[in-house]
Amino acid sequence: MTPRLWCCLLLSTTLLAFVAVSHGQEADVTATSLCRKMTNCSACIAGGPLCAWCKEQITDVKEEQSRHRCDILANHLKGGCAQVDIVNPDHDINPTKDTPPRSGSMTEKPIQLSPQEMKIKVRPNKPVNFKVHFKLAENYPVDLYYLMDMSRSMNIHREKLAALGVKISNEMAAITEDFRLGFGSYVDKVTMPYVSIYAPKLNNPCSESDKCAAPYGYRHELSLTNDAKIFSEKVLATPISGNLDVPEGGFDAVVQAVVCEETVGWRSPSRRLLIMSTDSPFHSAGDGKLAGIVRPNDLNCHMDADNYYTESLNQDYPSISQVREVLQNKDVVLIFAVTQNQFNVYKELSDFFPNSLTGELKNDSSNVVQLIKEVYQNISSQVELKTNSTEGISFKFRSECLGTKKMNTNKCLGLKTGQSVTFDVEMTVTQCPKDPTQKSRVVEISPGGGLGEKLVLNLEFMCECDCELPANEVPLSPLCEGQGTYQCGICQCDTGFAGRRCECETDKESTEALDAQCRRPNSTDLTICSNKGQCICGACTCLPDYRGPLCECNDFSCDNFEDQLCGGPTRGTCVCGKCVCNEGYSGNACSCPESKENCIASSGEECNGYGQCVCGVCQCRLESGHSGPTCEDCPTCPGLCEETKLCVQCTAFNSGEYSPEYCKANCTNIEMVPDVQKYSDEKIKFCQFKDDDDCEFYYNYEYVGNKKNIYIKVQQTKACPAQANVLAIVLGVIAGIVAIGLAILLIWKILTTINDRREFAKFEKEREQAKWDTAENPIFKQATSTFKNPTYEGQKS
Template sequence: MNKKWCINIVILLLFIISVRAQGNRGSGNICLSDTAQKSCGACIATAAECAWCKSESFFKDGRLRCDRYENLAKLGVCQPDDIVYPDDNLQLTKNDRVQDGVNPEDAVQIQPQQVRLKIRPNKPIKFKLNFRQAENYPVDLYYVMDLSNSMEDDKDKLAELGNLIADSMSKITKNFRLGFGSFVDKVVMPYVSTVPRKLRVPCFTRAGTPCESPYSFKNQLSLDLDTSKFAVQVMAANVSGNLDAPEGGFDAIMQAVVCENQIGWRPISRRMLVFSTDAGFHYAGDGKSQIGWRPQSRRMLVFSTDAGFHYAGDGKLGGIVTPNDGNCHMDFRGVYTESSNYDYPSVSQIASKVGEKKVNIIFAVTKDQKPVYDKLSNMIEGSIAGELENDSSNIVDLIRENYETITSKVVMNTENAENITVKFYTRCFGTDMKETNECEGLKIGQNVTFEVEVTVTECPANKSKWQRAFDIYPVGLAEKLRLNLDLVCECECERPGQEEPNSPLCFFGNGTYECGKCTCNPGRYGKECECDASKVSDEESDKKCIKPNSTTPCSGRGECVCGICDCYPRTANSAQKFSGTFCECDNYSCDYYDGLICGGSERGTCDCGNCVCNPNFDGPACECDNRNISCIASDGTLCNGHGECVCGTCQCDKESQYRGKTCEECPTCTRRCNENKECVQCVAFKSGPKTQDECDRDCRNINVQSEVSKSDGVQICQFKDDDDCLFTFTYGFDSNDELQIKVQRTKVCPESVNVLAIVGGVVGGIVLVGLALLLIWKLLTVIHDRREFAKFENERQNAKWDTGENPIYKQATSTFKNPTYGGN
């Protein structure tokens, strides 16, 4: 091989590699989109697999800088040092192990607590998140009760059961605090009678004592470790009265949740509020002191009632139009002071504050109200509704059961995660990993591992937002995972100090060279800023590149540079390219024959979408071979004299029974049967003279099936195999005139004589005949005996005896008559 020949081979290989590396614009490679080619930052933000080549000479050969990383790396079209492919990174900045709460501040239920992510847009990053239900986790339970007159018996029962509530919860945690508050409604018409006498004494109890003056909400007992105070305060609280059926429970919930210092909530906790009432609620504040929540606790609020509720907008009935501000308005006595000035909270306000303050609400309501509160609990995160007996006698069981229901289920949620996709995967306590953010059946001390997948969908236009944070938290708990994100939205080579302003590479200094690409100065455009916008604007330039009756420059297949189309290469195949004034032509969209464009170079070539056929070939895809070589039969005739050769293929006469590639097959022709006999034996039955190697080499297109018929092919063939059994097969031809053989799976073998059956039959016959003879003899004997016995019986019954004499007695005297005197 001479030197010139070697050089030509090397040049050809380099050309093929360079073209293949460019990818295919129509193959679904998102990295080759026009948006991705704009800059290095746009490229790496397009998709996880995209990389940018910053090599100075890369674009001059028409290649695209942004492509899949493997295309740039494996094909050698860009040096490894010139490939920009930023990596993501995960750093656990706070990773305390989950542990039980010996002291309130010791409990840790979520791990890790802080993570820093360096993340590319559209490239998911995964990490593990552990959750463990801590033992002896502090619990703050605040009981909010409807003290309208209809709840009098419930109040008395609650006072009796106060200590039982404390005992029941002490079995769950050693650090339990209990508080109590009550509500009625807004002290304005038409909710409460404003007649002075009614304002002083709105009603009388069953015992005849006056009811307490009406009020909206009152904190009777801030959260306290001395749970014995609960029963005292409940008993001391008196019922009051109002006019309408729904109650002002929403005002009570809002104040109990937001007045953290007054209620005594501990700040890091799950909060539950028990809401008890016999009415509805009005919708519509943020106080942090009146209720008295304490730090480091699970916050629970039990809301007890037997009625519906007012909600936002109902305040208009009393002339109150100012929306609820969601703040705390509680005086030193624990009374809500702004009920007559602010409307009821809305459901969304309640839901927002409950989620913000991490409070779990148990709606303890009577049977007729439960459907309404079930719907309400679906709208409020971490809440649940339970059925309350008419006298609240089941309140202890209700609190315990619903507490266990809430705490046995962990639900992961996100906060401030706009434009961020977060997916959770877990096995819970099963074996299959599934996409879900919740896990049920959790017990104290059990670990649940979530696999978290974070994806940022795009880079914000505002660079100040390229660093941001969001939280992942278990619903109802203040513990959370803080994720600090550093978005990778630009390449190192694009940062200040890395670019080259007024670079000579950008047409005599008419642009800034960065990441191997020119960013043109104002008034210049083009790949290398070679176009002057003062002579021909970018818009006018594009018009010159638009084909008549079209709206897309360069037919969407190239770039308009100074009014001239620079066609993109068709990079998936080195023989494919765009061409023409408007890049309207190509050499790859012609018809295919036998898997090749225009049948391959032997038959023709593709020119601007049409096949140009070589001599002896014709048709839209050069599929017709005019030489008729493939139509010659074994006897040298064209189609065996029983057909016509069309495009190099025999079309057999329909009137004749001849078929096949050269019309040589017929129902009475046995040549094919004999030719394929040995292959059928070998493939279907592992018999015959052929070895396995010969079988694998010579036998093709043989299919074994349960049964064959004449309709399966041209002719049915039958032969005897080595075991003297008859096997059957048929042969035919598919649409491409390829021989197809179908073999019947079972052979027909002559029936063999079963000697054992014959001997058994003879012996059995003899035995059966002997048994039959014995039965006949026995039958005749029985018949004869029965006849003799019948005869004896008959004679015995016909015997006549003198009924007056004893047949065995003989008298002592005998009488005789003289025959001579017998007649006298």
């Protein structure tokens, strides 16, 4: 590692350490202020994670008044409180049931969530950290309850579902070996205006030619079973019914199917799926008023011996929030399998339910199997930790999920069988129960998604110190003048007494009068002792660092200058929150010296004549362009070079615009020297110009006495440019032009020669490869013609 890298690393480490220490100091200051406001032990340990209580017995009144019973641990140790007398309880975490995750088998139930149970003694406002593990197990039990609308229009779907029972079981067997099917049906409340109560219509709500069964609210048809044939037979044997209005009583059926766990046969653990299949909308809370049913749904199981819902005519339909509540409490995933005309309605409805999904049924329900598989794969590939009974308790979750970077999340997606994920859980009890007897509570963390598993947290709140228990109290203690109970090192005074030792006898009327003596007179402010002390027997007993009749004075809260109160003893002192400055200083923090010594410029003027001395510092005028401690710096000012240029020209070189007479009369204090300083500093300024003959001349000027008197030194020799050789330049240009022309002609000649040689070589090659054909030209004709006389045909000549 290079030295530079070592330096950077050391610097970074130092900065980080400094920042950490700074933050730590700020946190300690805040915690100290918070803790010191607590007046008893139970309030102290609930006030924050850094607060601790000192129960040491202190008999000295002055020491008792100066001691903070509730403070941060470091201050207690520094103040001399023995470790044995410091009450600073910490959490106690005890996993009482922690079986590692495992896959399911015929002999063992699967476990995906661990641990399963923990006992925690928790201190309020102090985070508790623990880990929760989840592993997607093989052969996890799946319970699927099919709840079907049995109105007449669903007949084709009923027949198709009966035929698909075995196929559903076979397809799910490829996912898990432990799969069970159940079946239930519903219509609506059997009363007007939902169902016709006319006797013939009540017995057969369909037409005479198309008979169907009498309507009912909800009926459980088949408990969960692994026999798909029985499922198919039960579905086919369930008769179709009918009703009057379009909406159905599906929510009544959903609630009963969820809460009647023993009747339906829901297992634990298992992934619970409830499919509600319908082609109609739903009734919800308030619709029962049309039939005079006004009693709200109690969300309890009401099934008779024949598995009918008994409270259909006595209780209103459940509301959407009630359905959500039972689904969440029982870890059941609701799936809507609805026809196309109802898809949008139920799709919006499913957004209100945990993990709920909506699928569209084909006209003959042929896609039910695919719908069940898709829904199961969606919910089984994710885990989302959820909590209940969290009033006064906050949870934070962090996990890497399937990645490499931890993030704040309680959800993990894309899990596959055998994969595991770990969540870091931070739990904080934000307040103690209002009822002191409620010292414990049970909170559950569940993975959701229809799983019956959960982590049970048996919480015991540490909202009371052991020294406050009756067995450790001393009633009528001599330390409390026999008029109070000695508890955790302090006195809890009996009614009618007050004070640190219960030394003040008071009643209701006198208590108000005593409190009034500790408030500002003739003021609407009801603050007692400025919130910086206690009112004891009509007088304020102030916290350390505070004083005054109402604890209104603090000699350590003044403004700081150079990290010292009021600039330190040489400048001033802090008196009751305000700086009293010594002679020669002023300002809120005594930061302003009244002397103008630091504002005098080298010219002898205050701020060089371009500003004002305020609080011992020059404030330069912006329009002047000057800056610096005494307003002597002016980067944008032209200076005196331009003003003195003409005088230097006429005096030193007899050039420029001035006449000799004007020059002699007005240009003085100019001296010729062999050489001058070629740079400017605080005293001497350097000037450089071109004279009429294009030669440069140099000179210096400096102030003498004050700004109006200057002395100029001019360099005797000027710097003239060398004379150019015109003839050499002309000849060089001509030679260059000629050389460039010859070069261009040479290049042209070379290029044309190369091209000619290439063309000639090409011609020679083609001539050598030419082939001449000796056959007769088909378009050639002889120049002579031959004719025969037919008279002599056949005769020899």
